Amino acid sequence: MSEAILRLALPSPLRRLFDYQAPKGVPRGALHPGMRLRVPFGRREMIGILVEVAEHSEVPAEKLKPALALLDTNPPLPPELFKLCLWTAQYYQHSLGDTLSWALPVLLRQGEPAEARQERFWSMTPGARLDDPRIARAPRQREALATLAQHPHGVAHQLLGKLQLSKDSLDLLLAKELVQVEIRRHAPGERHEHWLAQPELPLNEEQRAACTAIRAGFDSFHAFLLAGVTGSGKTEVYLQLIRETLEAGKQALVLIPEINLGPQTLARFEQRFNARIALLHSAVNDRERLDAWLAARDGEADIIIGTRSALFTPMKNPGLIIIDEEHDGSYKQQEGLRYHARDLALVRARQENIPIVLGSATPSLESLHNAHIGRYGLLRLTQRAGGAKEPRFLRLDVKSRPLDSGISGPMQQAIGQTLAAGQQVLVFLNRRGFAPTLLCHDCGWMSECSRCDARMTVHQRYGELRCHHCGNVERVPRNCPQCGKVDLRPVGAGTERAEERLAILFPDYPVLRVDRDSTSRKDAMNQLFATIQKGQPCILVGTQMLAKGHHFPRVTLVSILDADGGLFSGDFRASERMAQLIVQVAGRAGRAEEPGKVIIQTHLADHPLLVQLTEQGYFAFAEQALSERRAAGLPPFAHLALLRAEAHKPGQAEGFLDEACSEAERLLAEMELGGIELLGPVPAPMERRAGRFRAQLLLQANARAPLHRLLSHWLLVLEQMPGGRQVRWSLDVDPVDLY
Ligand SMILES: Nc1ncnc2c1ncn2[C@@H]1O[C@H](COP(=O)(O)OP(=O)(O)OP(=O)(O)O)[C@@H](O)[C@H]1O
Numbered sequence: 001m002s003e004a005i006l007r008l009a010l011p012s013p014l015r016r017l018f019d020y021q022a023p024k025g026v027p028r029g030a031l032h033p034g035m036r037l038r039v040p041f042g043r044r045e046m047i048g049i050l051v052e053v054a055e056h057s058e059v060p061a062e063k064l065k066p067a068l069a070l071l072d073t074n075p076p077l078p079p080e081l082f083k084l085c086l087w088t089a090q091y092y093q094h095s096l097g098d099t100l101s102w103a104l105p106v107l108l109r110q111g112e113p114a115e116a117r118q119e120r121f122w123s124m125t126p127g128a129r130l131d132d133p134r135i136a137r138a139p140r141q142r143e144a145l146a147t148l149a150q151h152p153h154g155v156a157h158q159l160l161g162k163l164q165l166s167k168d169s170l171d172l173l174l175a176k177e178l179v180q181v182e183i184r185r186h187a188p189g190e191r192h193e194h195w196l197a198q199p200e201l202p203l204n205e206e207q208r209a210a211c212t213a214i215r216a217g218f219d220s221f222h223a224f225l226l227a228g229v230t231g232s233g234k235t236e237v238y239l240q241l242i243r244e245t246l247e248a249g250k251q252a253l254v255l256i257p258e259i260n261l262g263p264q265t266l267a268r269f270e271q272r273f274n275a276r277i278a279l280l281h282s283a284v285n286d287r288e289r290l291d292a293w294l295a296a297r298d299g300e301a302d303i304i305i306g307t308r309s310a311l312f313t314p315m316k317n318p319g320l321i322i323i324d325e326e327h328d329g330s331y332k333q334q335e336g337l338r339y340h341a342r343d344l345a346l347v348r349a350r351q352e353n354i355p356i357v358l359g360s361a362t363p364s365l366e367s368l369h370n371a372h373i374g375r376y377g378l379l380r381l382t383q384r385a386g387g388a389k390e391p392r393f394l395r396l397d398v399k400s401r402p403l404d405s406g407i408s409g410p411m412q413q414a415i416g417q418t419l420a421a422g423q424q425v426l427v428f429l430n431r432r433g434f435a436p437t438l439l440c441h442d443c444g445w446m447s448e449c450s451r452c453d454a455r456m457t458v459h460q461r462y463g464e465l466r467c468h469h470c471g472n473v474e475r476v477p478r479n480c481p482q483c484g485k486v487d488l489r490p491v492g493a494g495t496e497r498a499e500e501r502l503a504i505l506f507p508d509y510p511v512l513r514v515d516r517d518s519t520s521r522k523d524a525m526n527q528l529f530a531t532i533q534k535g536q537p538c539i540l541v542g543t544q545m546l547a548k549g550h551h552f553p554r555v556t557l558v559s560i561l562d563a564d565g566g567l568f569s570g571d572f573r574a575s576e577r578m579a580q581l582i583v584q585v586a587g588r589a590g591r592a593e594e595p596g597k598v599i600i601q602t603h604l605a606d607h608p609l610l611v612q613l614t615e616q617g618y619f620a621f622a623e624q625a626l627s628e629r630r631a632a633g634l635p636p637f638a639h640l641a642l643l644r645a646e647a648h649k650p651g652q653a654e655g656f657l658d659e660a661c662s663e664a665e666r667l668l669a670e671m672e673l674g675g676i677e678l679l680g681p682v683p684a685p686m687e688r689r690a691g692r693f694r695a696q697l698l699l700q701a702n703a704r705a706p707l708h709r710l711l712s713h714w715l716l717v718l719e720q721m722p723g724g725r726q727v728r729w730s731l732d733v734d735p736v737d738l739y
């Protein structure tokens with residue numbers, strides 16, 4: 001028999017597998033797809049995943065290197081998840097090895113054993129007695145033994161301190177064989193009989209209808225779009241569905257956007273259930289992440305909650321997937337493997353044959369379209385739960401009205417009245433910093449970034465100019481760098497400026513700012529929310545961090561300082577994003593007894609999309625926006641792929657894309673594929689960023705299949721193109737941002 005050839009996926013951008021011989025002394029029978037092996041790669045070592053064991057290799061036998069070591073006795077990745085990774089790699093035209101390494105917890109990529117942590121448990125030896133004469137005169141040992149006697153299942157080693165058990169006493173007891181140590185696997189907790197730790201709310205009619213419809217699809221793959229206005233009780237629907245999933249002995253996976261990581265969201269799950277909850281989000285460390293991942297895989301976690309990448313968490317008994325705020329941009333990864341967790345969750349639900357619920361008050365146009373064509377069941381919650389009214393919208397035309405740090409006179413009045421009535425105000429401005437640029441009033445110089453085609457933002461508090469695109473930081477100059485005069489003025493307003501001005505206008509009330517600059521300190525956000533929850537009149541100023549998921553019962557006025565950006569932008573998704581943001585921010589208002597009001601400052605008070613949104617609501621807006629997309633042949637009525645390139649020298653990226661474009665045209669002709677348009681190459685909307693010149697080529701297709709056939713051939717050609725070595729390039733399938 002010839003020697004087995006191992007085909008490995010390695011964490012490399014190359015879209016191919018790599019052949020190795022089996023490690024010395026490892027029998028063929030021990031090698032199974034999905035196992036990890038350490039292999040030599042060039043002058044380095046890498047950890048790869050076995051995809052198949054083959055008989056032959058194209059590589060000459062003398063060039064085949066043996067793998068160094070087999071790291072697993074069982075494949076760490078269950079077959080379903082391996083399949084999902086294969087699908088992902090193919091769909092996003094990404095290397096399988098790199099896809100697997102995005103999907104695996106960091107420690108597994110680094111070769112850590114894929115077994116739950118073993119832990120030592122201390123317990124009293126059966127038959128041992130508290131009045132054993134050998135410890136009659138050792139009070140501390142007696143005490144320790146008495147404590148252990150209260151824990152018949154043993155005490156985990158890491159909890160010794162908590163129970164004030166001294167290791168020295170235990171060692172002495174161990175020597176006398178009065179206590180014993182067992183090595184058991186670490187489990188996040190015990191399984192419970194009674195899942196509910198807190199009574200459920202009685203559902204209203206719409207919630208009940210939604211639950212009933214979803215329950216009817218519980219036994220197999222079904223996709224639902226739960227479109228419920230803000231505060232309509234979507235979370236309550238999720239919670240009750242999860243309870244049913246747990247009762248059926250299955251696990252639920254809940255994805256939440258990064259921005260919802262607030263304690264409020266997680267607390268609702270933790271308070272409701274006696275369940276083992278595994279958390280996988282950016283704030284957990286690598287070890288905790290691996291433990292949570294293993295617990296989910298081995299069926300020792302009941303509910304798995306996490307952000308984007310938690311989508312790749314294996315589950316032993318999958319029962320339900322929930323995507324909260326399915327429209328949220330953070331589900332799309334913007335680097336490396338550019339996947340969309342919502343879209344992949346649908347693929348996963350289908351592969352696992354389980355139901356999936358996408359929830360949002362402002363569904364993406366993609367999901368609405370899928371509901372329209374019958375791919376998803378559409379469930380509407382049209383009323384706020386618990387009796388609160390939906391907020392009223394006012395468009396405040398600020399054309400030719402003076403703005404004082406971005407705030408018009410009528411807006412100031414409305415804020416003052418709300419505070420005087422003892423209520424809270426939320427001022428929304430999606431721009432951090434003090435002012436978006438610094439201008440010399442004398443010569444017209446503006447604070448431009450030396451590395452980007454962008455202005456640097458003034459951060460007054462730190463006396464700095466910061467580029468929000470590349471992180472470049474400079475001191476705010478005293479004199480104009482161009483003419484030397486001293487008349488430098490910040491132009492426009494960001495949250496820092498609005499905060500400063502509001503504090504002067506309303507000196508009797510606290511002004512709290514919530515944005516990335518104010519909340520970078522750990523727990524700062526929690527402190528802020530605690531203050532807000534106390535309910536005293538105050539002003540919250542913030543960016544989109546304020547927009548989502550939070551429940552501020554005392555906020556009755558939402559002031560939106562600038563809605564125009566979304567109406568002017570060249571990005572076809574800008575208006576959708578603006579509408580979602582407005583509705584989500586507005587959704588923070590009037591969630592309790594007092595009704596809420598939303599005032600939007602705009603220069604485009606008659607813009608049809610804005611009128612539709614504010615007078616008829618998000619769904620009317622969405623219908624209008626969808627019909628515009630259909631007319632323009634844009635997603636969801638077309639499929640896009642974007643090839644981006646960047647290089648240090650101007651023109652280099654375009655040169656590469658020109659060549660790529662010719663290759664695509666050649667392939668289109670050869671493969672006789674139609675319905676695909678190549679648009680570009682063109683410079684990126686912000687051509688220079690972080691010192692690199694960027695360009696892009698857009699592929700637009702009216703059907704997905706031919707586009708993907710083209711891409712799979714094209715990418716192999718691109719990988720070989722010499723021009724590709726001088727540029728950084730990447731392909732984005734279903735891009736969300738076109739820059
Ligand atoms: N059936 C119900 N009866 C009474 N109150 C309810 C009911 N369902 C939900 N609520 C309450 O209504 C409020 C809003 O509910 P919830 O947060 O679940 O809504 P949501 O749709 O998830 O909101 P958002 O879109 O803003 O995140 C909560 O305080 C919740 O406790």
Ligand SMILES: [Zn+2]
Nearest residue numbers: 449452467470
């Ligand atoms: Zn910059």
